Amino acid sequence: MRQPQDFGLVFFHTGENSRLFMMTTTPAALKSAGDVPNGLSFVRHPLVQHKLTILRDRRTPTKIFKEVVDEIAMLMAYEATFDLALEPTDVETPLERTQGQRVAGKKLTLVPILRAGLGMVEGILKLVPAARVGHIGLYRDHNTLEPVDYYFKVPGDAPERDFLLLDPMLATGGSAVAAINSLKRAGAQRIRFLCIVAAPAGVKRVREAHPDVPIICAALDRELNQHGYILPGLGDAGDRLFGTR
Numbered sequence: 418m419r420q421p422q423d424f425g426l427v428f429f430h431t432g433e434n435s436r437l438f439m440m441t442t443t444p445a446a447l448k449s450a451g452d453v454p455n456g457l458s459f460v461r462h463p464l465v466q467h468k469l470t471i472l473r474d475r476r477t478p479t480k481i482f483k484e485v486v487d488e489i490a491m492l493m494a495y496e497a498t499f500d501l502a503l504e505p506t507d508v509e510t511p512l513e514r515t516q517g518q519r520v521a522g523k524k525l526t527l528v529p530i531l532r533a534g535l536g537m538v539e540g541i542l543k544l545v546p547a548a549r550v551g552h553i554g555l556y557r558d559h560n561t562l563e564p565v566d567y568y569f570k571v572p573g574d575a576p577e578r579d580f581l582l583l584d585p586m587l588a589t590g591g592s593a594v595a596a597i598n599s600l601k602r603a604g605a606q607r608i609r610f611l612c613i614v615a616a617p618a619g620v621k622r623v624r625e626a627h628p629d630v631p632i633i634c635a636a637l638d639r640e641l642n643q644h645g646y647i648l649p650g651l652g653d654a655g656d657r658l659f660g661t662r
């Protein structure tokens with residue numbers, strides 16, 4: 418079987434289908450992410466990995482960056498919702514009545530962490546147009562790197578809903594932990610965190626604080642620099658999405 422080092426990869430995936438939990442990481446990645454990265458899953462689909470490389474490219478202009486975040490979010494959400502509960506429903510085809518299936522329960526709720534998480538919403542809404550959308554406003558203090566919250570709004574019946582928390586970047590994990598704390602205070606019980614690039618430190622922090630919240634990412638990168646940026650990463654996701662800098 419091929420080995421990660423054969424390809425110069427930080428991680429790669431094995432498995433015959435694209436189910437999330439078929440994931441292999443190198444020993445180095447395992448070690449820095451905490452010995453057991455239970456609950457961390459990769460979307461290994463080639464289209465996601467191809468598009469991620471476009472995001473990483475410093476030359477990618479804002480317009481393309483935005484479009485590609487949108488596409489990756491849609492592809493990742495397809496994987497992240499693979500086990501949503503279904504219920505039977507009758508349907509009339511042009512020829513006869515038959516039984517189909519539909520997603521059961523309350524509508525899925527997307528919760529972007531502002532700002533950069535906003536870039537993931539539209540792509541997922543193309544797949545799940547009836548999803549509700551909450552918002553959590555957080556920014557990282559430049560000196561302490563700790564999150565400062567400024568906005569919170571989610572649907573009132575949180576305990577009955579499935580939440581997809583969205584942020585392209587999981588760096589120190591401070592923002593994700595604070596966002597999950599707020600969602601749980603509002604009553605959320607089923608939360609999945611969808612990010613595009615994760616750092617080992619962030620994975621560890623979220624898993625320690627919220628072991629019940631699965632993390633789904635497209636890549637687990639090497640480390641953080643002294644300013645809390647992910648290496649190799651893709652830079653400041655919010656600035657690249659919205660053309661601010």
Ligand code: PRP
Nearest residue numbers: 531532533556557588589590591592655
């Ligand atoms: C970025 C990113 C995450 C956070 C990740 O947001 O979108 O929310 O940093 O870092 P952490 O894991 O160390 O908390 P930022 O604070 O730059 O705000 P912005 O999206 O408004 O630019």
Ligand code: URA
Nearest residue numbers: 588646647652653654
């Ligand atoms: N936030 C970003 O947007 N990028 C990073 O690399 C880390 C935090």
